Amino acid sequence: MNLISKKRIWVHKNEAIDALEIFVNDRRKYYSFTYRQLNKNGQWRNLVRWDNHEVGPHVDRYGESSNLLEQEASGEKSLKDIVTLVSIYRQNLMAMDLSEL
Amino acid sequence: MIRVEITKCHDEEFKTLEINSFQKKYRSMEHLRHRISHSKCSRPEFIDDLAIWRAMVDEDAEIEENIILNGADIFGMLSPRRLELVDYLSTNNVSSIKDLGEKIGRDYKNVYDDLKALESYGLINFIRVGKNQRPISTIKNFCVFFE
Numbered sequence: 001m002n003l004i005s006k007k008r009i010w011v012h013k014n015e016a017i018d019a020l021e022i023f024v025n026d027r028r029k030y031y032s033f034t035y036r037q038l039n040k041n042g043q044w045r046n047l048v049r050w051d052n053h054e055v056g057p058h059v060d061r062y063g064e065s066s067n068l069l070e071q072e073a074s075g076e077k078s079l080k081d082i083v084t085l086v087s088i089y090r091q092n093l094m095a096m097d098l099s100e101l
Numbered sequence: 102m103i104r105v106e107i108t109k110c111h112d113e114e115f116k117t118l119e120i121n122s123f124q125k126k127y128r129s130m131e132h133l134r135h136r137i138s139h140s141k142c143s144r145p146e147f148i149d150d151l152a153i154w155r156a157m158v159d160e161d162a163e164i165e166e167n168i169i170l171n172g173a174d175i176f177g178m179l180s181p182r183r184l185e186l187v188d189y190l191s192t193n194n195v196s197s198i199k200d201l202g203e204k205i206g207r208d209y210k211n212v213y214d215d216l217k218a219l220e221s222y223g224l225i226n227f228i229r230v231g232k233n234q235r236p237i238s239t240i241k242n243f244c245v246f247f248e
Contacts, residue, residue: 001163002156002160002161002162002163003162003163004153004156004157004162004163004165005166005167006165006166006167007166007167007168007169008167008168008223009168010170010171010172010174011171013174020149020152020153022152022153022156023162024160024162029156030152030156032145032149032152034145042217049145051148053148053152060145062143066143066144067143
């Protein structure tokens with residue numbers, strides 16, 4: 001079965017994880033998990049993102065204006081891993097060592 | 102602990118609208134790939150859009166969408182008038198926000214504000230059709246769990 005699975009998991013009043021997983025013949029081909037914050041103007045700001053686009057599994061950290069600040073390789077992630085990680089650390093993720101995430 | 106799970110069901114019409122909307126927004130997949138390589142990961146939504154677009158066109162993939170909220174915050178945003186909008190959009194098609202306002206007898210500004218609040222929680226989607234943003238609702242289930 002080929003499936004596009006989109007999930008938004010709210011972890012706090014104005015913070016959510018946007019998850020996108022694409023399965024081809026039941027095998028996960030693509031994933032992205034983006035921890036984002038909704039500002040007062042109703043605009044989303046990306047904070048940390050895990051995905052397996054092109055260079056393989058990696059994690060990105062974004063700055064104030066959603067500019068890419070840092071990128072590090074990471075292990076393959078599941079949505080469960082990310083929900084656990086983000087729920088525990090939330091915005092502290094912005095100050096943590098990216099290679100540990 | 103209260104947990105709210107919203108399940109959306111996207112049909113073939115939704116897929117067609119999404120593909121058309123990608124074509125209007127990015128012209129072609131090749132053009133989008135070009136924008137991704139130039140944006141150097143500063144616009145990750147481009148990467149997601151390309152992955153979704155390819156899966157819809159090349160793999161004929163189905164779309165499943167869920168929203169999960171922990172806590173009761175959503176109920177502070179859900180006024181009877183906003184729920185009325187979700188209910189109306191679940192069973193009726195409108196061509197634009199203005200068209201929706203006219204059909205339910207409410208002014209554009211209030212309808213726009215309510216739709217934006219509903220969109221931020223993922224309860225409705227906007228599809229770009231020409232110059233208009235067409236609001237749609239594809240909610241299948243709205244479940245509240247007490248855990």
